[in-house]
Amino acid sequence: MTQSVTLIATSAMGLESVVANEVRELGYDPRVENGKVIFEAPVSAIPRCNLWLRVADRVKLLVGKFTAETFDELFEATKALPWEHYIPEDGSFPVSGKSHKSKLYSVSDCQAIVKKAIVERLKLKHGIANKLPETGALYKIEVAILKDKALLTLDTSGVGLHKRGYRVGQGEAPLKETLAAALVLLTNWKADAPLIDPFCGSGTIPIEAALIGQNIAPGFNREFASEAWKFIKNKFWDEALEEAEDIANYEQQLEIVGSDINHQMIEISVKNTMEAGLTDLITWKQMQLRDLTLKQDNGYIIGNPPYGERIKDEDYVVHLYKTLGEIMGTNETWSVYILTSYKEFEKVYGKQATKRRKLFNGFIETNYYQYFGKKNS
Structure with a gap:
């Protein structure tokens, strides 16, 4: 498993620069695109970013990106990605999707093809002949296709980062x-x-x-989906929490x-x-x-x-x-x-x-x- 990953902090429109500044303050080098901030970082950045990013909606791990104009291209390119580095034998991995201005416009078909490709890859790499159990930790996958460019990500946050955990009541139109x-x-x-x-x-x-x-x-008083991921060492979460406590x-x-x-x-x-x-x-x-x-x-x-x-x-x-x-x-x-x-x-x-x-x-x-x-x- 590589110790460096590409992370995407998603953002509401107009707030990308604020998120980028937060990423920069954490010690990473961001580049800004519409609705997202992208940066390379060690795996230990996943706990730190989930804990500290105040304005980002989610932190996603980029597994791969490629051009896909046909279902065959989508299947083969997805299958070629190293999913076994992230998802264990028993991992549960539902696939969500979206498509805009692309030849592959049927989102449900894209989801099904991506799911099938990952299943074949994991069965091969983990040496499983029968059906994958999917009884373990949750690894939410998204396939997003824009102008025939496919982006496959894992959601490290789980519940959106706006859910701090303190809101026990709210009015009619609460501010996120x-x-x-x-x-x-x-x-x-x-x-x-x-x-x-x-x-x-x-x-x-x-x-x-x-x-x-x-x-x-x-994010100090909440949980994240990636806390249960085996490729993120427990010590990374412990160190991130200790850092948060020390500098408060x-x-x-x-x-x-x-x-x-x-x-x-x-x-x-x-x-x-x-x-x-x-x-x-x-x-x-x-x-x-x-x-x-x-x-x-x-x-x-x-x-x-x-x-x-x-x-x-x-x-x-x-x-x-x-x-x-x-x-x-x-x-x-x-x-x-x-x-x-x-x-x-x-x-x-x-x-x-x-x-x-x-x-x-x-x-x-x-x-x-x-x-x-x-x-x-």
Whole structure:
């Protein structure tokens, strides 16, 4: 088994550069493509990346890539790959797939052919005459074909990386943990500065900020599919967990506040914070936006307010954005970062953003409006 692998950290559109920066900080050299960040790394990077990547959706291991315009080409090229290096005799390996702008457009047929090719390869290499048992660890395989180029990968993460394990409750339109982390990382907020989310919902942005502020690995309290893979030595997981524990800064003091008009959301936020082990780090308040007071300088507002997607909500949303603009207009040292799909946000807020960034909240196209505060020493 080779000690070097090619890994793919998948990403929501618009966040590839954030993921690439995270990969770089872990010591690997990334290259960016649409929706993914690709890098060569030792096998020990699989535990580290799953533990530490805050914004990536998944970490996949690239098994092979090739051109496939016919089913025969797909079968033979798949069979030629060294699957036995990864999947043991009893490994369970379901195959999912997708195809776009390719001659092989039937996804179900592609899945079946890839499955058959891998079965033949594993039976030959493991010396098995009968049916493979598939009773062991899970190795989820994906065949993705784009413009006749096939990409075959193993999903090392299992459940998506946004599932940190702390969310025991949520509202109607919860923000993904990975996107919430990205909203914080796209600012220049540091742990010694106050941070407020006045539209906190179930508390995802403040919780992700607290994890960032204390340098806590976001995957520290969850499991990953590849923990059961035999070719990844147990010591790699032990070392990655030990590293995460060693460099976490649990003594870092934080001034993070999450508020919401809905008392039920505050109750959910408190429960989520307890589950994350961050009870003493975040202050939760049930209050209206107009009651927001900023007692310090050089703070940060980071929020994902209602968008007004339903016509009946538009008046409320306009009032909300206008109120926020009026409050922040008298607090020029504060930086404001707001994610919304509302096209007239700047007009209603009363000020043009210093910077805008297009992001997707699920399938909703949004802008991340960024207002940089004037620093007061």
